[in-house]
Amino acid sequence: MFRTSxxxxxxxxxxxxxxxxxxxDRDVARIV
Structure with a gap:
């Protein structure tokens, strides 16, 4: 159940x- 969620x-x-x-994408790149 947790995996599906x-x-x-x-x-x-x-x-x-x-x-x-x-x-x-730019925001994600900044976070990573």
């Missing part, structure tokens, strides 16, 4: 990253 959360983050585009 984690995968769902990761998929949501990826969808948000695609939605925001390059601006989000």
């Amino acid at each position: 984690e995968q769902w959360h990761n998929a949501l983050v990826i969808d948000e990253a695609k939605f925001w585009g390059s601006d989000m």
Whole structure:
């Protein structure tokens, strides 16, 4: 159950990253 929830959360983050585009990529690069 936790694993499924984690995968769902990761998929949501990826969808948000695609939605925001390059601006989000820059923010992620800054965090990492």
